[in-house]
Amino acid sequence: MASYSRILMAVDLSEDSDKVAERALAIAKNNEAELHVIHVIEPLSFAYGGDIPMDFSGIQDEIHQQAAQQLEKFAARHGISEACRHVVLGQPEVEIHALAEESGADLIVVGSHGRYGLALLMGSTANGVLHGATCDVLAVRVG
Numbered sequence: 001m002a003s004y005s006r007i008l009m010a011v012d013l014s015e016d017s018d019k020v021a022e023r024a025l026a027i028a029k030n031n032e033a034e035l036h037v038i039h040v041i042e043p044l045s046f047a048y049g050g051d052i053p054m055d056f057s058g059i060q061d062e063i064h065q066q067a068a069q070q071l072e073k074f075a076a077r078h079g080i081s082e083a084c085r086h087v088v089l090g091q092p093e094v095e096i097h098a099l100a101e102e103s104g105a106d107l108i109v110v111g112s113h114g115r116y117g118l119a120l121l122m123g124s125t126a127n128g129v130l131h132g133a134t135c136d137v138l139a140v141r142v143g
Helices: 017-031 044-048 057-077 092-103 118-122 125-130
Strands: 006-010 034-041 085-089 107-112 136-141
Touching: 006 017, 006 092, 017 034, 017 107, 017 136, 034 057, 034 092, 044 057, 057 085, 085 092, 092 107, 092 125, 107 125, 125 136
Parallel strands: 006 034, 006 107, 034 085, 107 136
Antiparallel strands: none
């Protein structure tokens, strides 16, 4: 069995995140590995496109602040140190891959709703993380 030294757990901060944390924490404990957690906020401009002539910066700042507070509570509840908490703005798959590379993670743990058919074709974060990761990826079934 592979031994991991640095694990990156990607969460969306929904109630399903606790199940992902449970699995990641168990693997980290069994391997005496450092555990990092990331939450990625997608820019509002991704959702609404560049066609709407609005300044989203104030709203985006508020979303970032709320996410940081939620991640702080989540990480504290699971004993993850402040230095290992990451809230970033961008496309989830891209940012998760980037932090995994930057931090030297040898395992990414992410939640998956087990979609199939059209939902899978439309893409999911777990599927995007799996394809393109340079380390092992564990998709924890949630939902």
